[in-house]
Amino acid sequence: MSITFDQPRIAAPSLRPAVTRTTYRAVDAPAPVRLTGRGRVAVVSVALAVLSTLAVVFGSAVVATDEAPVEGTVTTVTVQPGQTLWSIAAEARPDADIRSTVDQIVRLNALEDGAPLPIGATLAVPVQD
Template sequence: MTSIAISTPTTRLRITPRGRRAVTFLVSLPLAVALGVAVVGGGAALASNDAGAPAGSFPEVTVMSGDTLWSIAEELAPAADPRDVVAKISRLNALSGGSVAAGQRIAIPVEYAPAN
């Protein structure tokens, strides 16, 4: 008996310009949806115009010339880790960057309020 080898032709996948556009669209669609959701969700936070704690609900201190959040934290809570105190003050006052200016009034968490 003789064996006959049957070979099947191999074809390479070719994608047309229309197919490339379709693939690009299908890949970018979820990215566009995610970006849209992020923009709409992030805009709500900006639209609230929340500038930190409401006035009068927390004790406040006035920043003096040369004061930093770190020095204020060390003065208010000498036994606590200053990093934790600075983080709480920054969060409470919605301070981005952690810088303060002389004359600025900042709210202090109740647990670190100076005794009167």
């Protein structure tokens, strides 16, 4: 009877040493910026706030005319309920063309075309040519 032992095979030593590769990240290079959902909302909110502020500061809602009224030719009228530009123009200058008087009121007060008159607003109205 004979006993045999399994012996592991030993590989022949290689002539070249094993090469391992290591990658290094540069210390000075910043990591890429990644925004979360909350960060995106914050960036958009700040952008909208800046745009809104610029629109308010540089956008003019009321534009005055370059024409200075001649002393005594313009009066002020407070808008009462039920009054229209047509009725105000007819009261101010009954002998003149009402359409031209309405146009002058719109230009003097920088009113938007077709916008309703706010009750209690003070309007400049021409009384003579």
